[in-house]
Amino acid sequence: MSNLIRRETGHAVAVQEQVGQYLTFLVGTESFAVSILDVKEIIEIANVTRVPLTPDYIHGVINLRGSVVPVIDLSARLSRHCSEVSKRSCIVLVAVETSEGSQLIGMLVDEVREILEIPPANIQPAPDFGTDIRTDFIQAMARVDDVFIILLAISRVLSLDELSLLTDLAQSQEHLIVNSD
Numbered sequence: 001m002s003n004l005i006r007r008e009t010g011h012a013v014a015v016q017e018q019v020g021q022y023l024t025f026l027v028g029t030e031s032f033a034v035s036i037l038d039v040k041e042i043i044e045i046a047n048v049t050r051v052p053l054t055p056d057y058i059h060g061v062i063n064l065r066g067s068v069v070p071v072i073d074l075s076a077r078l079s080r081h082c083s084e085v086s087k088r089s090c091i092v093l094v095a096v097e098t099s100e101g102s103q104l105i106g107m108l109v110d111e112v113r114e115i116l117e118i119p120p121a122n123i124q125p126a127p128d129f130g131t132d133i134r135t136d137f138i139q140a141m142a143r144v145d146d147v148f149i150i151l152l153a154i155s156r157v158l159s160l161d162e163l164s165l166l167t168d169l170a171q172s173q174e175h176l177i178v179n180s181d
Contacts, residue, residue: 032152042093091106137156
């Protein structure tokens, strides 16, 4: 029982720490957001190189000022269909901490909306059920007007094993670029 209370107290503290600004975007028709502190850059989609024998959620890699950056299809990663790239599609670049350091990852989203300041009173803990995505990806739920926005826990969007795969992918692509020069 005391562990349960400590967990709930810890979660309440985590929810209170979520005060800040959030970048909102669409994946399909659902609104998601990540802390603006996690966002490094937003870029248009251009020249994504597909990598064979990778999971469906890995959209490919891009050359970002000489660095190879893996791009995940957030829709496919959240167990939905693969995104169809449109004029509004963007890549949101985020830095995720791994055991080997910081890893820059691009997330393919259907549309970037806006930056919102969400009051803490409008942020609630992640539900145990009620959505069709794994709840460990959800940091919290935010209510803005009458719309719920899913606040993604960016460090949990990819598991450590999957981050390792992305790190290996980026290193192998950088090796190929160096050898082709």
